[in-house]
Amino acid sequence: MQxxxxxxxxGQRQSFLCVGLDTDLAKIPAHLKNESDAVFLFNKAIIDxxxxxxxxxxxxxxxxxxxxxxxxxxxxxxxxxxxSLDKSVFTIADAKRGDIGNxxxxxxxxxxxxxxxxxxxxxxxxxxxxxxxxTPFTSFPNKWTILLALTSNKGAYDFQYIENKEDGARLFExxxxxxxxxxxxxxxxYVVGATKADMLDxxxxxxxxxxxxxxxxxxxxxxxxxxxxxxxNRDCGLLVNSSRGxxxxxxxxxxxxxxxxxxxxxxxxxxxxxxxxTNIKH
Amino acid sequence: MQxxxxxxxxGQRQSFLCVGLDTDLAKIPAHLKNESDAVFLFNKAIIDxxxxxxxxxxxxxxxxxxxxxxxxxxxxxxxxxxxSLDKSVFTIADAKRGDIGNxxxxxxxxxxxxxxxxxxxxxxxxxxxxxxxxTPFTSFPNKWTILLALTSNKGAYDFQYIENKEDGARLFExxxxxxxxxxxxxxxxYVVGATKADMLDxxxxxxxxxxxxxxxxxxxxxxxxxxxxxxxNRDCGLLVNSSRGxxxxxxxxxxxxxxxxxxxxxxxxxxxxxxxxTNIKH
Numbered sequence: 409m410q411x412x413x414x415x416x417x418x419g420q421r422q423s424f425l426c427v428g429l430d431t432d433l434a435k436i437p438a439h440l441k442n443e444s445d446a447v448f449l450f451n452k453a454i455i456d457x458x459x460x461x462x463x464x465x466x467x468x469x470x471x472x473x474x475x476x477x478x479x480x481x482x483x484x485x486x487x488x489x490x491x492s493l494d495k496s497v498f499t500i501a502d503a504k505r506g507d508i509g510n511x512x513x514x515x516x517x518x519x520x521x522x523x524x525x526x527x528x529x530x531x532x533x534x535x536x537x538x539x540x541x542x543t544p545f546t547s548f549p550n551k552w553t554i555l556l557a558l559t560s561n562k563g564a565y566d567f568q569y570i571e572n573k574e575d576g577a578r579l580f581e582x583x584x585x586x587x588x589x590x591x592x593x594x595x596x597x598y599v600v601g602a603t604k605a606d607m608l609d610x611x612x613x614x615x616x617x618x619x620x621x622x623x624x625x626x627x628x629x630x631x632x633x634x635x636x637x638x639x640x641n642r643d644c645g646l647l648v649n650s651s652r653g654x655x656x657x658x659x660x661x662x663x664x665x666x667x668x669x670x671x672x673x674x675x676x677x678x679x680x681x682x683x684x685x686t687n688i689k690h
Numbered sequence: 691m692q693x694x695x696x697x698x699x700x701g702q703r704q705s706f707l708c709v710g711l712d713t714d715l716a717k718i719p720a721h722l723k724n725e726s727d728a729v730f731l732f733n734k735a736i737i738d739x740x741x742x743x744x745x746x747x748x749x750x751x752x753x754x755x756x757x758x759x760x761x762x763x764x765x766x767x768x769x770x771x772x773x774s775l776d777k778s779v780f781t782i783a784d785a786k787r788g789d790i791g792n793x794x795x796x797x798x799x800x801x802x803x804x805x806x807x808x809x810x811x812x813x814x815x816x817x818x819x820x821x822x823x824x825t826p827f828t829s830f831p832n833k834w835t836i837l838l839a840l841t842s843n844k845g846a847y848d849f850q851y852i853e854n855k856e857d858g859a860r861l862f863e864x865x866x867x868x869x870x871x872x873x874x875x876x877x878x879x880y881v882v883g884a885t886k887a888d889m890l891d892x893x894x895x896x897x898x899x900x901x902x903x904x905x906x907x908x909x910x911x912x913x914x915x916x917x918x919x920x921x922x923n924r925d926c927g928l929l930v931n932s933s934r935g936x937x938x939x940x941x942x943x944x945x946x947x948x949x950x951x952x953x954x955x956x957x958x959x960x961x962x963x964x965x966x967x968t969n970i971k972h
Contacts (some may be wrong), residue, residue: 470793470796474796474799477807484758504787507752509843509845514752518755518756519755524758535818536816536838537816537843540844542845556819561791561819563822564820567868570854570855572852573858574853583849
């Protein structure tokens with residue numbers, strides 16, 4: 409999906425919500441657990457219930473890999489289902505990969521290749537190994553790289569705030585600056601955690617035009633309003649993710665209906681901010 | 691595998707060689723390519739030919755994931771085969787994972803759980819997200835975390851050498867220091883690239899007792915002798931990986947025999963250094 413198509417989709421749905429499909433067999437409703445395709449059936453119900461309120465889905469690979477090969481078959485079924493829909497959505501493999509150049513090429517093929525099992529639009533990448541670990545993703549035609557900059561967890565304080573002796577830049581700022589040479593706002597986004605919404609000002613000072621994928625709203629404590637105030641640009645420039653707050657809103661037979669309600673609540677707030685703070689109109 | 695068992699194995703085999711199973715369908719011999727289990731059959735032949743000269747096998751996940759679910763089935767068959775052998779080996783999932791705490795737990799389960807599809811002894815982890823992204827691996831009973839410190843690729847210079855304004859430590863040194871609080875030499879190793887063998891002195895100054903996994907010998911240009919001189923400690927403390935130099939030594943029908951010869955050459959050098967520089971005897 410091109411940047412212009414993503415922005416158009418955000419306008420159509422009046423939403424920049426990403427639903428995190430972090431589906432954990434231990435947490436899905438009892439009536440689904442014994443189905444052989446439990447994870448896929450859960451995902452399908454969540455997708456059907458929320459697609460009118462969101463623009464993106466983000467399965468975190470860990471939740472599928474933890475079930476072994478069976479879990480990856482559930483992920484493939486989920487992706488096949490998303491690709492079969494008439495309604496457009498942006499898909500994110502939350503994989504946090506990154507390796508030396510020839511190995512990163514294999515990871516890019518694994519998740520982004522349309523001929524492969526998954527065919528995601530984008531994937532998340534860890535920056536520690538630098539340029540040649542990232543460019544195999546940015547050079548993949550018509551796909552997006554979503555580079556970790558500032559994460560939403562406590563451990564983010566261990567290294568991401570270290571100040572560079574040379575120029576005083578914090579590590580996440582060095583990642584934002586340096587990576588400008590590897591991609592551009594048409595093929596690269598950044599992960600910036602919502603639990604530090606005021607840090608979005610520092611991020612926007614370096615990447616004013618880039619889309620930011622913001623996890624951590626809801627269960628992790630981030631506020632949507634704060635994220636909007638600090639993060640929106642004229643093209644929206646945000647994808648705000650919520651996982652547990654939507655997909656586990658209920659663990660009864662009404663889970664999909666409750667997921668829809670939670671997604672819609674966020675969408676209504678997003679619509680308000682889109683009209684107040686961006687050039688995007690309905 | 692416990693640290694003492696690994697050291698004992700190194701003594702028995704007179705080797706600290708790790709063979710990287712970065713098996714690429716495009717590069718395996720023509721006579722195997724059309725087999726339905728081509729990757730597994732290739733791996734099995736490499737394992738049978740090299741196991742007497744090495745102590746560890748390290749499949750890089752990217753090469754299996756790039757083949758989709760079929761590739762992971764080949765990896766599972768390879769791991770099942772390794773587990774079925776009478777001969778002991780240490781296994782490393784070169785996965786470079788790392789995510790927020792509850793997600794890293796899922797990754798640990800995916801690769802380390804004996805009840806799961808793979809049951810590796812260890813896995814490689816990226817440090818960017820800090821403590822809670824790493825401790826789910828170090829707290830996994832009887833398993834090892836192998837944290838990226840200094841990698842062997844060109845991109846390592848982008849961030850890993852950034853000096854901390856506060857104490858002058860380079861980022862990889864901060865990773866080595868800080869991570870001492872998350873694990874110990876009995877459950878944590880570090881990746882240190884062989885292309886910078888003199889940097890092993892800086893690494894050993896911080897982690898004198900830890901095992902180091904050293905990739906980059908051979909195809910990536912690192913010298914085994916240099917790595918031994920700068921990296922060995924009295925318990926050996928090194929696992930030196932070679933991938934392409936062994937598994938693709940020939941792409942004819944003699945590939946396994948040629949792999950054995952390349953592995954043995956490294957083993958002979960390693961035996962010499964073990965007797966000269968460590969307390970490990972035959």
